[in-house]
Amino acid sequence: MSEFLRNYLTVAIFGGVAVALLAGVLGLGSLIRPTRRQEGKYKNYESGVDPVGDTWSQSQIRYYIFALMFVIFDVEAVFIFPWATRVEEYGVFGLVEMLVFIAVLTLGLVYAWRKGVLRWI
Amino acid sequence: MMLGLELAYWQESILRSLGVLAAVLLPAGTFVYVFLFKMVSFMQNRLGPMEAGPYGSMQLLAEVGKALQKEDVVPDAADRTLFKMAPYLVVATVLLTYVVVPFGPDMVFIDNQVFGTGIFYVMAVSSISVIGIILAGWASASKYSLLGALRAAGQLIAYELPLVLSVVGVVIQAGTLDLQRIIVAQATGEIFGWGAIGNPFILTQFIGLLIFMIAMQAELAQTPFDMPVAESEVVGGYHVEYTGLRFLLFFIGEFATAGAFSAIAATLFLGGWWLPGLDLDANYMNVVGPLVLLAKMMVFGGIIFFIRFTYPRLREDQLQRFAWKFLIPLALVNITATGILKVVF
Structure with a gap:
């Protein structure tokens, strides 16, 4: 196995350690803790009264728009990083290119701003 | 090779696993x-x-010990599998974040040079915990936890951006994504020809550090950004329905994440395991390095919790406005300024 893949194997091992740690602790807990089923104990908490209606209720559309905005800017960050590591090699050419790129994205933010999308009502 | 010993791969893996547990839990x-x-x-x-x-x-x-003895209650209405899966995701994220953090010249979990992606990997992995939180809130099938999870999602993605963008300034200055080489860049750097203390990026990237700290506070959902778990508004947010040990696991995840982010901030802005006056390649740094890093993490932790216990909670719309209309433009300006200065000088 190449050295590169080995390093990612470490990532997988750490994920495994996390699962093993939690499974171990929860397993230990399951040996110790009591389980006493009672009427009402397994209802959802809704300030002490019985839950009303469907608990998986609908939510505001604004969350969706913010998620869309997030994707746009996160992808932007993906494009900025490779340039950031090689700023000196690309020099003025790379800098101007990146300024144009950032300016275009800022225009997007300004557009969303003017449209009132960023207002959280 | 690890710590000057010749070990088989499985032996190294056991050492690494113990190391990461210490790095997370301590x-x-x-x-x-x-x-x-x-x-x-x-x-x-x-x-x-x-x-x-x-x-x-x-x-x-x-x-x-107390949490171990508490009964484990899963609501009947909840999605059992997802409900139980959520804490695993939150805690696993922290362990994965520590993969690339260097603790000394040879005290590393992976070969940073070969791994390559460094800080980019951290940013990618640290956002997995958002999924764990949404999962927890959704699977609980409670209105409070659903609201809390949606708030958490809105907040965490809004502050993910300034967090990622504030790091770009450091990457531009160091010219690498690799955390080990970012430390070396800080240790061997010079400020206008004066290199006695190197060039810790807290000096040249102070705006970046400020953005990073604010975004970190929000990512950790600490007051003043704790609307997702605001007990007076949504009772407890996404962990309303969790009891006993599983409830505790969310808190272990929270504080371990605080530790992980402090380690990243210390590495990026304060010079990581290196201190002015110490030898960068000496063997003793493998022992001194982790202690230095822990001390720097304590500084950041102190700031995080001092702010947490000092300021009141923001309102949800103030929080979103602050991220989108102030922090993100400021981070973009910071990137632009850093890039221009780097090319000019």
């Missing part, structure tokens, strides 16, 4: 005891835990 435990138990107590003019062990230092073990 700072988390220290943060909880020093800041959450003691510092806040002194700030509020009380003593805090005093009974368990000298000055209550064993309180944490007592808490874990």
